[in-house]
Structures are given as C-alpha cells and as structure tokens.
Amino acid sequence: MPRILKGEKMASATGVGRSLIRISDVTMRFETRAGDAITALQGVNLDIADGAFVALVGPSGCGKSTLLRLIGGLLAPTGGSLALDGLEVDGPSDRVGMVFQSPVLLPWRTVFANTMLAADLKKVRRREAAERAQHYIRVTGLSGFEDKYPAELSGGMQQRVGITRALVHDPAVLLMDEPFAALDAMTRDHMQIELQGLWAESGKTIVFVTHSIPEAVFLADKIVVLAPRPGRVVEEITVDLPRPRRLEMVNSEPFGRFVSAVRRHFEHDGASL
Secondary structure, three states: OOEEEOOOOOOOOOOOOOEEEEEEEEEEEEEOOOOOEEEEEEEEEEEEEOOOEEEEEOOOOOOHHHHHHHHOOOOOOOEEEEEEOOEEOOOOOOOEEEEOOOOOOOOOOOHHHHHOHHHHOOOOOHHHHHHHHHHHHHHOOOOOOOOOOHHHOOHHHHHHHHHHHHHOOOOOEEEEEOOOOOOOHHHHHHHHHHHHHHHHHHOOEEEEEOOOHHHHHHHOOEEEEEOOOOEOEEEEEEOOOOOOOOHHHHHOHHHHHHHHHHHHHHHHHOOOO
C-alpha cells in the first residue's frame, strides 16, 4: 500500500533529502472588489527536498497556483514565511524558473530567440545562455526548429519552448502550473515522458501543479494534497514506484493504489478535482 505521511519531512525518491524549500505556517488572504476577504491558504507547512519532484493536487480554488506563485516570489504571504535554500523569499529570484499552462511565447521571436529571453533581459551571460539553450533545445526534441516561430509549432512544441526558456538561466527550482492541461491526451503522455527524462538529467527540483491524479502519480515522488479553500496540506504521499516510469505502468495495480490513495481523500470530503 502507498505510504502516507502527515506533516512529515520526506526525502525524495532520488535519494536526496536536504530541504531546499521550506514553507512555514503560510496564510494568504485576498480582498475582492466588493471588499470581501477570501482566505486562499491557511497554515500551510511544507518542506521540499533538493532534487525532488513534488506534485500539488487539490480541488479547484484550493490555492495550488497561489502557493506556486508564493514560492516563486510573485506574491507575498499575508502570514508565515517561505525560504529557498535558507533565504527568505521576498520577490522573484533567478534561482526559480516558471512554466505556466500557456507558454506565452513572443510571436515575433523564433524558438531560439524566445529561449534566450533571460539573456536578453541581462539575467545571464549571453554565451552561457546560448550554450544552455542549445542543450535544452536538444533535450526537449526541438533541434531543427530553432528558427521557427510560435505560430509554426504545435501546442506541445510551444510548451517545450516555454520549458527551455524557464531553464536557460539554470534555476535550482522549476515551478510548473498545469503545463500540459491544454494538450491532447497523446501529446500530454509524450510530454510527461519527456519531463521525467529532463528532471532526471538536470537534477532540478520541480514543483508541479495538476488537476490530474494519474499525472501526479506518474511524475512525482511526493504528492501534496491540499484541502478545499482555505487550502492547507492534509496529506503527503510518497510515490515509490520505480523509475524511469513507462506509460504501461498506469494500468498496473501498484499505480492504481496510489491513484486511489489520493482520490479517496476527495471522495471522503465530497470534493472533486
């Protein structure tokens, strides 16, 4: 049966256990235009190990994307604190790369030019960025498309460009907010395989938001389950399935047990993803 942790720090399945991201009693409140206060997150505590692949799952509105933006320094918490490698998160950091559901590529720039955006904004030396861009273009299967424009690419290829752009400044952490949600099923499967390989090759820490429980089980070595709003961590599930994971694994009994371990929580609460 899956091993379920409650509030326990967990080393990733890769064998690394040093805490890279520490979220301590974080609360996030917003005020609507009507002046109503909404608590998106309350009392969130979470440690994420260096090199781990962590998936955040929970019902719509539970604060998954908000938590991701707090880690990335795009939002400031109204209570509690977040630390990256021991330093307080007080704004966007070059140590963090972000990939969103839509890659938001600049249509007038080629694949290579979009990937090099961080260098053009002087966040990284151009020569180093160019070498890294070429490396990740190869790793993500974009070789030969460097001079193509976004309109000439499929949705999956556009998302690959978004991933390479997020990696070109060599961040320690890659934050991904439902990056495959808009893709068709076959492309999504292929991108999951590619991302797994990219994570293994790069050794980076990935925090991945998804509404898909099977996607979370396939990709992550830890699944963090958030309760309905106000979001809080109610379960941390260690996914100790062997790697590399292959698509045929999704039909196996061990895989199904992990899916059920997550799904039962929402069925119990009457919530849906």
